[in-house]
Amino acid sequence: MQMHEWLEQEDLLRKKGDSIVGGYPYGFMDDGAKKDIRRSILKAVAIPGYQVPYGSREMPIARGWGTGGIQITLSLITPDDILKVIDQGCDGSVNAVNIKKFIQAVADVQITNDTLAATVVQTRHRIPEEAMSAGQILVLQVPYPEALREVEASEAETRRMHAEADYSRMWLYLYEDIVNYGEITISYRYPVTVNGRYIMDPSPIPRWDVPKLHMAETLFLFGAGREKRIYAIPPHTTVEPLEFEDHTFRVEDFSGKSCARCGATDTFLDEVIENAGGDRVHYCSDSGYCDKRSA
Amino acid sequence: MRSATIHKDHATFRVVLQAMSHPGTTCQLPVLVPIAGEHAPLIQLLSCLMDNEVSFSIVGDDAGGLANDISMHTGSIQSNISESNFVIATKGTTSGQLSLIKRGTLEYPDGGATIVYLVDEIAEAEGTAELSGPGINGTVRPRIAGLATSELRELREINAEYPLGVDSMFLDTNGRITCIPRSTQIGEY
Numbered sequence: 001m002q003m004h005e006w007l008e009q010e011d012l013l014r015k016k017g018d019s020i021v022g023g024y025p026y027g028f029m030d031d032g033a034k035k036d037i038r039r040s041i042l043k044a045v046a047i048p049g050y051q052v053p054y055g056s057r058e059m060p061i062a063r064g065w066g067t068g069g070i071q072i073t074l075s076l077i078t079p080d081d082i083l084k085v086i087d088q089g090c091d092g093s094v095n096a097v098n099i100k101k102f103i104q105a106v107a108d109v110q111i112t113n114d115t116l117a118a119t120v121v122q123t124r125h126r127i128p129e130e131a132m133s134a135g136q137i138l139v140l141q142v143p144y145p146e147a148l149r150e151v152e153a154s155e156a157e158t159r160r161m162h163a164e165a166d167y168s169r170m171w172l173y174l175y176e177d178i179v180n181y182g183e184i185t186i187s188y189r190y191p192v193t194v195n196g197r198y199i200m201d202p203s204p205i206p207r208w209d210v211p212k213l214h215m216a217e218t219l220f221l222f223g224a225g226r227e228k229r230i231y232a233i234p235p236h237t238t239v240e241p242l243e244f245e246d247h248t249f250r251v252e253d254f255s256g257k258s259c260a261r262c263g264a265t266d267t268f269l270d271e272v273i274e275n276a277g278g279d280r281v282h283y284c285s286d287s288g289y290c291d292k293r294s295a
Numbered sequence: 296m297r298s299a300t301i302h303k304d305h306a307t308f309r310v311v312l313q314a315m316s317h318p319g320t321t322c323q324l325p326v327l328v329p330i331a332g333e334h335a336p337l338i339q340l341l342s343c344l345m346d347n348e349v350s351f352s353i354v355g356d357d358a359g360g361l362a363n364d365i366s367m368h369t370g371s372i373q374s375n376i377s378e379s380n381f382v383i384a385t386k387g388t389t390s391g392q393l394s395l396i397k398r399g400t401l402e403y404p405d406g407g408a409t410i411v412y413l414v415d416e417i418a419e420a421e422g423t424a425e426l427s428g429p430g431i432n433g434t435v436r437p438r439i440a441g442l443a444t445s446e447l448r449e450l451r452e453i454n455a456e457y458p459l460g461v462d463s464m465f466l467d468t469n470g471r472i473t474c475i476p477r478s479t480q481i482g483e484y
Contacts, residue, residue: 026302035346038308039380042344043405045315046462046476048429052405076312078305134317163401195429195478197458219316234316234430234478 027074028106037075044232049194051229068223069141077107084118089126089285113288127209129286132218140203142224147191147201193240208251208268213239259284262293304343315474319426319435324470336470350374355385384412388443404458415441417467425482451481
């Protein structure tokens with residue numbers, strides 16, 4: 001087929017209304033891919049914290065740039081949805097904007113920056129500041145789904161460890177951290193125990209966001225496209241960060257600091273070097289929330 | 296305007312996902328494209344999940360060529376109950392065959408099957424057994440009319456070795472669905 005013939009055919013399909021992006025099904029992926037992902041999502045929800053293997057598909061962006069999250073979003077999105085995509089809390093970063101444009105093109109959804117107006121939120125490395133509700137779904141992009149990878153390189157071995165709930169080496173790792181540095185030094189990807197059974201990697205969210213996973217109203221879905229894993233935390237599920245009685249989990253401390261734009265003192269702040277003089281200021285990491293407060 | 300057939304599976308799956316992540320609550324499958332026949336809600340439910348990579352079996356009578364209908368609409372193949380990924384219990388009971396159904400392995404608990412019970416009517420309250428666990432705020436007590444009395448007790452037994460187990464969906468004649476995944480604790484009744 002010649003290029004111009006293909007383009008004409010695309011145009012025809014689009015006019016007929018059978019496809020949004022001509023030649024592609026609704027939601028970009030073929031039915032087989034979507035059904036495989038949906039089955040994996042349901043098993044992930046039924047076994048909170050367990051990583052379900054699935055057949056990760058090629059996406060029009062590179063693996064490692066959010067393909068796991070995109071595949072989950074595309075397999076469950078409907079034209080009635082309102083989508084928000086954030087990258088490190090920001091609605092306007094290149095990655096977030098491109099993902100939004102792509103999903104809008106293939107799934108015909110409305111886009112928003114407002115966490116509370118969204119029905120589906122896809123995110124990289126943050127959970128929005130505003131509490132989400134029962135009807136909403138948060139899809140997290142995950143680079144490394146295996147929380148035990150720090151202590152064990154073999155997938156077969158970590159799978160055995162999960163099967164037998166043999167987590168002694170993870171606890172030892174945390175203990176050694178305390179011996180060496182006086183506290184647990186993990187700043188992001190802080191390991192958690194889900195539903196009292198599986199140790200899980202909550203994706204590279206800061207410690208600030210970890211308590212939001214515990215007994216939440218919202219469904220959390222985690223997609224690792226490159227590593228081909230899907231896992232989930234249903235609403236009202238216990239999510240406990242690993243801690244010792246004498247070294248309890250704590251979140252980042254921003255006392256005495258506030259957002260230079262909206263003045264917030266109760267949000268996760270990014271430190272920014274403002275000028276050549278090296279002055280440091282802080283801004284809200286969640287840009288949508290900061291916009292709302294500044295408006 | 297695009298026809299609703301393009302994204303009907305998406306809308307159906309969203310309801311199923313809502314039901315699975317809130318066990319014991321009742322959700323209504325969307326009525327988008329009427330599929331003819333007695334088993335229309337079931338075909339609609341299975342169509343968003345099943346294809347030729349999974350197998351199914353039917354417990355109870357195969358009324359009106361149900362197996363053929365499922366194969367035709369999904370491309371899935373019928374197989375032995377002990378090998379099936381999906382088990383359809385047409386009469387609200389697995390007739391004592393629950394122990395034959397796949398529960399997965401400790402390494403891969405997701406290999407456990409999904410059971411779809413066809414029942415008469417589902418309501419959110421006044422049920423026999425109290426449910427608690429992930430996805431449930433406190434406890435719920437769904438009433439599942441048309442489910443065999445002993446079935447929930449048998450499900451509790453089969454799911455006792457969590458994370459091994461089966462995940463159940465209950466679908467009534469009005470297209471309402473409620474779920475009991477293996478993570479849900481089923482109380483005494």
